[in-house]
Amino acid sequence: MASAAASNTVEVTSPEHFQQQLAVDLQRISLINFWAPWAEPCKQMNEVVLELAKRHPQLLVLNVDAESQADISESFEIEAVPSFIILQGHTLLGKIAGADATALTEAISKHVRTPSSVNPQSHTDLAPAAAPDVAEKTESQEELARRLHALMQQSKVVLFMKGSPDAPRCGFSRRIVGLLKDQGVEFSHFDILSDESVRAGLKVLNDWPTFPQLIVSGEFVGGLDIVQEMVENGELKEILE
Numbered sequence: 644m645a646s647a648a649a650s651n652t653v654e655v656t657s658p659e660h661f662q663q664q665l666a667v668d669l670q671r672i673s674l675i676n677f678w679a680p681w682a683e684p685c686k687q688m689n690e691v692v693l694e695l696a697k698r699h700p701q702l703l704v705l706n707v708d709a710e711s712q713a714d715i716s717e718s719f720e721i722e723a724v725p726s727f728i729i730l731q732g733h734t735l736l737g738k739i740a741g742a743d744a745t746a747l748t749e750a751i752s753k754h755v756r757t758p759s760s761v762n763p764q765s766h767t768d769l770a771p772a773a774a775p776d777v778a779e780k781t782e783s784q785e786e787l788a789r790r791l792h793a794l795m796q797q798s799k800v801v802l803f804m805k806g807s808p809d810a811p812r813c814g815f816s817r818r819i820v821g822l823l824k825d826q827g828v829e830f831s832h833f834d835i836l837s838d839e840s841v842r843a844g845l846k847v848l849n850d851w852p853t854f855p856q857l858i859v860s861g862e863f864v865g866g867l868d869i870v871q872e873m874v875e876n877g878e879l880k881e882i883l884e
């Protein structure tokens with residue numbers, strides 16, 4: 644990583660290396676920073692992590708390149724970068740998804756300063772990144788379907804992705820943005836990480852389990868692989884005419 648590392652910071656090079664680092668002291672609190680070199684929000688959070696490492700010398704900071712260390716990312720169910728895991732030994736204390744510097748700083752202060760008050764949680768106890776609000780809970784299936792159709796028709800080309808075109812939070816989303824920009828396609832976007840109902844609903848509506856999802860004239864076209872193929876065989880240009 645570009646920033647000068649603090650002495651309690653380690654760049655993880657393999658799952659074995661990761662395990663070795665944790666095993667040195669199972670009482671120690673560690674902060675795992677899942678990041679990617681291409682993601683703008685990670686650059687900003689890497690600075691926050693560096694400051695936290697300096698402020699708390701007893702903390703172990705493990706920087707994990709989420710894509711090159713995919714096995715580690717999968718074992719913590721990391722869906723997007725940046726994401727942070729706080730452990731004591733192998734015990735999960737917390738998970739923070741997204742570039743939320745305040746939440747990360749507060750969580751680290753809590754666990755590092757008062758280790759005896761730590762209340763370990765299991766994976767299932769963890770609050771989701773964004774708790775569903777009341778509107779989400781009370782939205783009926785019909786209302787959600789209407790909202791999804793409206794979102795899919797907000798402009799001729801709509802990209803449902805993780806993050807935004809300027810700050811994608813998944814490599815697949817980053818690549819489709821690059822493809823569309825290379826082709827000079829104008830599009831609007833929706834960050835599915837901001838709305839769990841939209842994320843789940845679109846998978847069902849479009850019968851497609853992943854993101855990105857590209858919509859043209861209100862119709863589902865495909866994910867990254869399909870769009871890549873359509874760029875190569877000229878079909879994307881045809882449907883945009």
Ligand SMILES: N[C@@H](CCC(=O)N[C@@H](CS)C(=O)NCC(=O)O)C(=O)O
Pocket residue numbers: 722805813815842852853854855866867868869
């Ligand atoms: N091969 C797929 C790759 C997309 C993919 O695997 N996306 C995953 C990771 S970003 C996903 O959306 N998983 C479901 C989810 O996160 O809700 C494509 O062509 O678009």
